Amino acid sequence: MDKVEKTGKDTELKVKFFDRIFKPQVITLPNGNIVERPRSRTPFILLLLILVVFWAIRMTGFDMAMIIKRFSKLLDLLKKIFAPNWSFFPKVIKPLLDTIKMSILGTVIGCACALPVAILSSSNINKNAVTVTIFRFILGLIRTLPTLILAQVCALIFSLGTFAGTVAISIFTFGVVSKMLFESIETIDMGPFEAMEALGANKFQAFWSACIPQILPVYLSHSLYCFEMNVRASAILGYVGAGGLGITINERVGWRDYNGLGMVLLTLFVVVVAIEFLSSYLRKKLS
Numbered sequence: 001m002d003k004v005e006k007t008g009k010d011t012e013l014k015v016k017f018f019d020r021i022f023k024p025q026v027i028t029l030p031n032g033n034i035v036e037r038p039r040s041r042t043p044f045i046l047l048l049l050i051l052v053v054f055w056a057i058r059m060t061g062f063d064m065a066m067i068i069k070r071f072s073k074l075l076d077l078l079k080k081i082f083a084p085n086w087s088f089f090p091k092v093i094k095p096l097l098d099t100i101k102m103s104i105l106g107t108v109i110g111c112a113c114a115l116p117v118a119i120l121s122s123s124n125i126n127k128n129a130v131t132v133t134i135f136r137f138i139l140g141l142i143r144t145l146p147t148l149i150l151a152q153v154c155a156l157i158f159s160l161g162t163f164a165g166t167v168a169i170s171i172f173t174f175g176v177v178s179k180m181l182f183e184s185i186e187t188i189d190m191g192p193f194e195a196m197e198a199l200g201a202n203k204f205q206a207f208w209s210a211c212i213p214q215i216l217p218v219y220l221s222h223s224l225y226c227f228e229m230n231v232r233a234s235a236i237l238g239y240v241g242a243g244g245l246g247i248t249i250n251e252r253v254g255w256r257d258y259n260g261l262g263m264v265l266l267t268l269f270v271v272v273v274a275i276e277f278l279s280s281y282l283r284k285k286l287s
Contacts, residue, residue, distance in 0.1 A: 110173025
């Protein structure tokens, strides 16, 4: 209740601050009463948005004229990509399998490690605020690191190859699934858990019997969603030496072999779409 009152007071202070800068319009009604109509905030918001966009354009050096000028080159490039070299397909199979294997193994390891950490990060299960804060801080730190940076660090530590890519995917999956899962755990019904404890069960028995059945479908759904992301992400990890299709893509771009690149991208597209359909079907069954 106090939190709601505090939020209401903060909103009221912001409104008063705005009204002090932009004085309300004074209107005299036909009956002689005088009322104040607050000024619209739309022009102020639009002006602020325009200033931010203008500042961003200046900072990034964005040039629409350059895009229009080079658009014909983009079309030429797309024509070559959309005319794939079918004879190059046999060379795509091995790196494609490496990409899928990296994604599967990395997802399994990351999701397996994420389950206990997510439970320990849930405030309704773990009542120790210090450990909850520590685990959440670690998860937040992991999620700030992009997959490519993780792969580059792993390649420096474990040398080049699919092992480094698998470790990077595992860490990325661990961070994402842990975050989504502990938020889901905090929304479950704790009534059965408390009832099991009242009947004499210890915390582990109560959690396993009352909470796991509620968590499991959500956990599997998050894991499948991460697997979809990992297939796409692992395809570009080869740019930093982590194996998979990324190495082949980098080679084709370096050799300006855009027809071969088209074959790689087409194969990857078909695989990703098939995995997404399968994953969506399984998630629907779980829900």
